[in-house]
Amino acid sequence: MAGATQKRRQEVLRAIVADYISSQEPVGSKALLERHKLNVSSATIRNDMAVLESEGYIMSQHASSGRIPTQKAYRLFVDSLNEVKPLSQAERSAILNFLEGGVDLEDVLRRSVQLLSQITRQAAVVQLPNLKVSRVKHCEVVLLSPVRLLLVLITDSGRVDQRNVELTQVCGPEQVAKLKDVLNRALDGKTLTDASVSLADLADPTHKEIFVEPEIQSHVLRCATVLIETLVEQPNDRLILAGASNLTRVARDFPQGLPSILEALEEQVVVLKLLANVQDLGHVSVLIGEENEDDQLAQTSVVATGYGSQGETLGGLGVVGPTYMDYSGTMSKVLAVAQYVSRVLGGK
Template sequence: MVTERGLQVLRAIVQDYVDTHEPVGSKSIVERHAFGVSAATIRNDMALLEDEDLIAAPHTSSGRVPTDKGYRVFVDHLAELRPLSTAQRSAISTFLGDPSDLDDLLVRTVRLLTQLTGQVALVQYPSFASANVTHVELVALDAARMIVIMVTDTGRVSQRLTVRPAGLQDEDVAVLRAQLSALVTGRSVRIGSERIEALRAAAAAGRSPLDEALLALASVVGEELDEFRQDRLVMAGAATLAKREHDFRGSIHPLLEAIEEQVTLLRLMSEMAADEHGLSASIGRENDAFGLTEASIIASDYEAGVGRARVGLMGPTRMDYPSNLAAARAVARYLTRLLEEDENHR
């Protein structure tokens, strides 16, 4: 059982180790923190923390560093998050203000978070399976190319460059637009996708050129609807891993692979348990099943009309948890507000 002062000593060790990247000794704790007790008393507290596997000595006759378990206890006992500065809050409102669409907003979000924290930033796309398609447009660019555009009631916009069906006249484009709109507009992404599949399955032999064109474009629409339904991540800041490689005990290659593949990070972020404030953290060996024992991932939930998704950060276990959690939470709250305002204006 860790005493209240023991938790305060653990907090001091975590904070000092994050600040200095040097093992922390009892003398430095007494000098830097107002505990009002002797170095010998602090050494006794540290011995108890070591018995609980919350701190460890990286080598003989050194100070102590937090273990993964120690970071977990530290995060679980955070009394408050470090408040963002006025400049940081201003940066959030300025950088995320007036996005062109959801894709633009989420790209801006990860870039901002990386700048604020120096960590790899991750943002989950919300699930759009229940979103409704509000508009389908076909734009003929020339004799060989056209763009298929779709918009949902959540503000998601898809623009797909595709081949213009052979022999398709300009007057045929309006006919096909009306047919595709009748299939999916006003329906959920999931239902629209099912109706496209049903159209393709019912296609009969001996079709006219216009029917062939409809099927070809319907396939494009169906692929885009499937994209809407898939879980995706937007990421930024992978280069920060190389800059901070000395903060990792081992290789950063598993982290780079996870960034490239996305599937692992999507699973991990989806399975992390959130507290009553929508904040979550998965630290070091807690990520063993995902091959990411060298990393910590923290996240904050945001609301996106059709559901909940997460804003997160990935970095070494030696990270500034109070500041990073505060940044993720502030950005998540701003995202929620922007998406709610956009929903109200539609």
């Protein structure tokens, strides 16, 4: 009997959470009986609600009002989800078509957070790729003038960096071809950290592994210097944020105030710490309220996952919103966008 009673109370709690997520209004016993087939009396429901309140799953804002879920209730609700809501084929097609329109990696990621903020109506964040797993795919060299080159560095994660190089000596088309060959032999397939070492070696006149003709030695030195500066930058410390204004719709639901939440979202180190916990592709992480380490986000929930290419996680993306968000729907949308970002990156 005790097991049956516990199961019923879990059903009552799930119903309260679902109704509050839907309406953001306190839920009473009468409303529960009207909306859900619980097959018990109103007295039983009131008793169950009293027990749930004593156990810290629900609370009342006013003496005569209905009850609202606590963060403890949302955690139990999320943990009990057997599956997230599947997206319709139309939704999936719309996501993929929108993301495939991106011209490069950063554009794809910018589109992903714009889309995610629109379809979840929350604030969305994405981390630019983690440099540790990126490898150089190609370095293109373009002659802009006899004393100026354009270097285009492309990684296997889809990152594209362009840098102008001012030369100390005149350079012609034949020298450009030789320069391109030398640079790609030094960089091809290397991680960005190893690539920086190779470039430093290349700039050393005593280095013998890759032959550098004297006529392009000064050009190699200038290009290596510029590329090293590009490679040692930390773009994985950059975030793209979209839809922060969505949180103004629910500002009243943040007792500690919306400004502190917006400030936390702007502080990259806070969000990067959150996204650092979502390194498994295909797994959605949900942090509810005080589960967030940063006090400024203690009134929010964060739903996030990783995106990547060829089985490697390149970064994280997710949404930040109120604790009463539609968890099942939000989790499915975050996961779908991450999967399609991964598909687009894999196809580029």
